[in-house]
Amino acid sequence: MRTQVAIIGGGPSGLLLSQLLHRQGIDTVVLERKTKEYVLGRIRAGVLEAGLVDQMRTAGVSERMDAEGILHRGTVISYGDTQINIDFQAHTSKSVMIYGQTELTRDLYEAREAMSGNLVFGVNKVEIKDADTTAPHVTYEINGSMHRLDCDYIAGCDGFHGVSRQSIPKTVRHEYEKIYPFGWLGVLSETPPVHHELIYASSDVGFALCSMRNAQLSRYYVQCDLSDSPENWSDNAFWDALKRRIPEEHADVLITGPCIEKSIAPLRSFVCEPMQWGRLFLCGDAAHIVPPTGAKGLNTAASDVHYLSQGLVQFYQSGETAAIDAYSAKALERVWKAERFSWWMTSLLHRFPDQNAFDFRMQQAEVAFLRDNPNAQAVFAENYVGLPY
Structure with missing residues (x-):
């Protein structure tokens, strides 16, 4: 089989x-x-x-997102007794959209299937070959039968544990990583959100985040030990922990209920350079990971897709390769800015095991600066709604 672009990974970035x-x-x-x-x-x-959001509209898959997604024009930062309301609209004239990644992926699958897109599931033993030549190809196995896919270019959208990054020689790639000494215990509950905006909360007993999927489906997180297990947390224990970490005015009106999903996610920052080797291009988690504090994981993958799609379109329409050749440098420039923002938010709002009195005072000073300085709030808003492509 032959195609112009082979895409490894059927998650949102590969589908988009x-x-x-x-x-x-x-x-x-x-x-x-x-x-x-x-x-x-x-x-x-x-x-x-x-x-x-704009890319989904360009891709022609925004109808359900536009109808069901929830526009957020700001967010709440809580640190002890301090609450800061960051107004995205006032500072940037932009908003973010609350729309579950699962639903976004479902929309993309339906669009690809409606257009008879070639989606191959259940592939194993994927190998990327001759990516550093003008004739790259991919081999893979399905039900014990080997297949070969010839192509012009390969997009590695297969996540942190996929084969794409590992296909770049170790002598070529450089990896940067920071492991955070805690995780997030997250729950999904069929309850109305505690607030109409997201609440990022820092307290003496750790971090918490109040989010949502829709008007009757809430997503909540609390900071926990990496060695912890979801089985150690009853529903009541989770709700008690959440209430102790968020502002009292919100804790008092929090509606609790059975947790329909409960899991612990570790936090890490990771970047691989370069994001291209020959005719192989890395997108999303295959090249970089951010802690979820700044909500940049899926969004940074989307910016990769923007730069790569623009480069490929330029090549197939005009034969020029300038945008493709510049892909890695262009994508990494934005990636590192997203990494910085995610690292900053994580450092600001969490309690670290080795945090001393000076570190604690620095957090307080940073929060006070954000509270009192409109320019600092504008920078926060600009980063949160997304830096321009």
Whole structure:
């Protein structure tokens, strides 16, 4: 089989890239290790930057997002007794959209299937070959049978544990990583959100986040030990921990209920450079990971897709390779800014095991600066709604 662009990974970044290219007449094949049902069963973030919202509209898959998504014009930062309301609209004239990644992925699958997109599930033993030549190809196995996919370019959208990054020689790639000494215990509950905006809260007993998926589905998180287990947390223990960490006015009106999903996610920052090798390009988690504090994971993957799709469209329409050749540098410039913002928010709002009195005072001073300085709030808002592509 032959295609113009082979896409490894059938998550949101691979599907979005495939959809954008298809609408420009560029042929793709998407290879996915898991089943469609498995991909759609994963619970992920749901804060979409303005740029990703625009991309979904460009891709022609925004109808349900526009109808069901919740516009957020600001957020609340809580630190002890201090509350700061960051007004995105006032500072940037932009908003973010609350729309679950699962639903976004479902929309993209439906669009690709409606356009007879070539989606191949259940692939194993994927190998990227000759990526540093003008004739790259991918081999893979399905039900014991080996297949070969010839192509012009390969997009590695297969996540942190995928084969794409590992296919770049170790002598070429440089990896930067920071592991945080805590995780997030997250729950999903069929209860109305405690507040109409997200609440990022820091307290003496740790961090908490109040988020939502829709008007009757809430997503909450509390900071926990990396060695902890969801089984150690009863529903009542979680709600008690959350109430102790968020402002009293919100804790008093919090509606609790059974947790329908409960999991612990570790936090890390990770970047691989470069994000391209020959005709192989890395997108999203295959190249970089951010702690979820700044809501940048899916959004940074979307910015990669923007730069790569623009480069591929330029090549297939004009034969020019300037944008493709500049992909890694362009994508990494924005990636590192997103990494900085996510690291800053994580450092500001969490309690660290080795935090001393000086560190604590620095957090307090940073919060006070954010509270009192409109310019600092504007910088926060600009980063949160998403830096321009």
